[in-house]
């Protein structure tokens with residue numbers, strides 16, 4: 144059976160290697176499926192390219208990755224699904240069965256499947272679930288449309304020898320960098336985030352090191368970690384850094400972390416393993432800080448460690464959550480002015496997703512509904528982006544003052560690793 148995996152993601156600031164599909168290639172090969180990867184990122188006419196591919200080669204089934212529904216930022220906002228719909232429909236016109244997956248898909252599976260008019264979808268990890276799905280599909284035993292890959296996780300035994308199915312040089316020369324994962328899922332409770340409270344699966348550290356060595360040997364030595372947050376488990380994170388130091392692979396990397404858990408040893412080993420940039424999301428709302436077990440004292444300590452170990456620290460500050468006071472926002476701004484991380488990106492427009500605690504609050508309170516970026520109706524699907532905000536840009540700029548430490552998220556197109 145022959146599977147075609149398609150990356151329809153054409154966003155280029157920065158372009159992102161479709162690592163989810165690279166991981167699926169290894170998984171499908173393990174289960175003896177034949178698999179090709181069609182990367183449409185740099186194609187000027189993606190549907191034409193897909194049509195030609197399907198005319199030239201026979202595939203039994205098409206898997207399409209939906210990484211982003213939209214750009215999530217309010218400023219310079221982009222909605223990607225309209226273009227992706229043309230790609231899905233192109234495959235459907237050619238009588239192909241289309242399966243969806245990816246983090247954008249998993250954020251709102253029912254709504255995305257319906258909008259794109261695809262056949263099936265897999266939520267969460269695909270390495271074990273996708274081959275299982277294909278076995279079922281082949282035998283005609285399918286009676287659902289959406290399958291849960293989260294329950295199986297990523298398949299710890301795989302070693303991903305990546306780099307051959309994607310033109311990495313093209314990505315690098317357009318400002319992209321490599322990605323890799325140490326684990327999947329997030330135990331934090333951020334009430335607006337689609338990744339929150341998802342089951343955590345750890346990979347085998349030696350296998351991840353092998354994957355990195357394989358990429359570095361091909362000349363790719365700059366990475367951004369693709370874990371939701373690196374420090375879900377303090378022990379595992381430190382073990383990973385130690386193994387990377389031990390392996391002595393010439394690379395540098397940046398990562399996302401949450402404030403806790405942390406220790407000085409973690410920061411020491413992050414530096415030793417060549418981390419040059421850490422991005423930490425912080426909520427000014429102390430109710431959310433409490434949910435995620437940290438306070439301003441922890442943040443001051445973390446800023447201190449980053450300075451001590453010479454690692455740049457980019458804070459992503461979320462502020463203006465429903466019912467949060469302006470004093471709370473001012474406290475956060477004052478705190479960062481005093482403690483001086485490397486940068487503070489400020490997000491004050493919350494992108495609302497169905498099935499999140501913030502969406503539930505909004506559904507119940509008309510005083511919150513008037514602070515949405517479009518009129519609220521009880522049939523709102525939240526698929527086409529809708530944002531909640533308490534502040535305007537002018538208001539926030541006034542609170543920040545002339546301080547260059549702060550950047551309003553989304554105003555400039557760069558991501559953190561391009562700014563440091």
Ligand code: B12
Nearest residue numbers: 154163206207208211212244245246247268269321322369
């Ligand atoms: C790391 C990361 C980045 C890094 C990427 C670095 C790199 N070199 O790869 C950087 C900082 C560059 C980045 C940028 C952006 N990101 Co980002 N990013 C992530 C993060 C944390 C991990 C993504 C990842 O690679 N995961 C690892 C891979 C292996 O997992 P995966 O792709 O999901 O694939 C697995 C499964 O989903 C499934 N699967 C995937 N495809 C398919 C297909 C089929 C058919 C099947 C069956 C299964 C399947 O199987 C795979 C293996 O298990 C996610 C959050 C998250 N945890 O998912 C956000 C996330 C994807 N990003 C997001 C956004 C918005 C962006 C930006 C648009 C931000 C911006 N405005 O600039 C850009 C987009 C850039 C682009 N060109 O697409 C959002 C998307 C939300 C949405 N509404 O759709 C997320 C979900 C974060 C969030 N909570 O808001 N990002």
